Amino acid sequence: MMNMKSFALLLAAALLPAAAARADGERLRPATANPSYQQECGGCHLAYPPALLPAASWQRITADLGKHYGSDASLDPATTQTLTRWLLLNAGSGKRAREAPQQDRITRAAWFQRKHDELPAGVWQRPAIKSPANCAACHTGAEQGDFSEHRVRVPR
Amino acid sequence: MRSKTWHLIPTALLALALASGTAGATTAAEQLAALSAQAGTAGDPARGQRLFTSKHGAEWSCSSCHGALPTQAGRHASTGKPIAPLAPAFNPERFGDAAKSEKWFRRNCKDVLGRECSAGEKADVLAWLITLKP
Numbered sequence: 001m002m003n004m005k006s007f008a009l010l011l012a013a014a015l016l017p018a019a020a021a022r023a024d025g026e027r028l029r030p031a032t033a034n035p036s037y038q039q040e041c042g043g044c045h046l047a048y049p050p051a052l053l054p055a056a057s058w059q060r061i062t063a064d065l066g067k068h069y070g071s072d073a074s075l076d077p078a079t080t081q082t083l084t085r086w087l088l089l090n091a092g093s094g095k096r097a098r099e100a101p102q103q104d105r106i107t108r109a110a111w112f113q114r115k116h117d118e119l120p121a122g123v124w125q126r127p128a129i130k131s132p133a134n135c136a137a138c139h140t141g142a143e144q145g146d147f148s149e150h151r152v153r154v155p156r
Numbered sequence: 157m158r159s160k161t162w163h164l165i166p167t168a169l170l171a172l173a174l175a176s177g178t179a180g181a182t183t184a185a186e187q188l189a190a191l192s193a194q195a196g197t198a199g200d201p202a203r204g205q206r207l208f209t210s211k212h213g214a215e216w217s218c219s220s221c222h223g224a225l226p227t228q229a230g231r232h233a234s235t236g237k238p239i240a241p242l243a244p245a246f247n248p249e250r251f252g253d254a255a256k257s258e259k260w261f262r263r264n265c266k267d268v269l270g271r272e273c274s275a276g277e278k279a280d281v282l283a284w285l286i287t288l289k290p
Contacts, residue, residue: 043260044221045235070234072266075259130236137236 028052028145029090037083040075046135048106049145055091057104062087107132128155184244184251188282195276199283208281212269218281227288243288251282
């Protein structure tokens with residue numbers, strides 16, 4: 001017979017991850033969950049959590065890696081296929097799946113712009129940030145899929 | 157007929173050695189040797205530095221992301237992501253896997269030169285990177 005204390009512990013263990021994952025979608029499945037994705041896509045930019053784009057966007061992006069936002073990101077066919085499957089499986093749902101953002105850019109999504117609309121003009125051009133694609137410049141937990149506002153430090 | 161076939165074997169073995177020399181775990185020095193053999197000439201560090209730091213009619217040079225002297229971290233020219241040092245003496249992870257090196261040479265040469273680099277050009281760049289010491 002399980003005593004109350006261990007039951008409470010079990011219950012907490014079962015509920016905690018779910019609560020963390022629900023917290024406004026801030027804790028996302030990190031790219032580190034897939035070492036191949038991390039290695040192939042994380043060289044030039046944060047290996048963006050797949051939930052940040054809808055499946056249709058990932059489909060278009062992975063279909064044309066040779067012309068990837070002005071850069072050649074081509075991979076061998078087998079790796080491309082494996083990563084595409086993983087990205088589609090973990091693509092965004094809910095508010096992030098409603099529509100594919102312009103040019104399939106995360107930064108053009110309505111939710112992204114709403115979340116960042118209080119930032120002063122010119123913040124993206126700061127030398128330590130350089131681009132809105134550089135999530136980790138401010139989101140210190142971005143590599144771990146943590147985009148919580150509590151962990152945001154905007155460099156001067 | 158038979159003697160002709162036998163004569164081809166050393167050539168075939170050499171080709172095999174060269175091909176395998178550009179795949180799998182290796183070192184920067186071994187990759188340089190393989191690329192130089194493929195090019196038929198030794199890599200030239202001065203020529204490599206010129207290739208690395210020049211723009212070739214397009215927007216970027218290799219230095220745009222890796223820095224003019226890739227002994228320290230660079231930053232991606234468009235995304236701003238920090239890029240670990242490229243010179244092998246400053247980053248032991250560099251040039252430890254020939255397939256990975258080939259992949260990045262292919263991608264980045266297309267970005268900078270609008271085409272793939274020749275074995276000779278790759279040998280030049282690697283020869284220069286190897287000369288960079290702490």
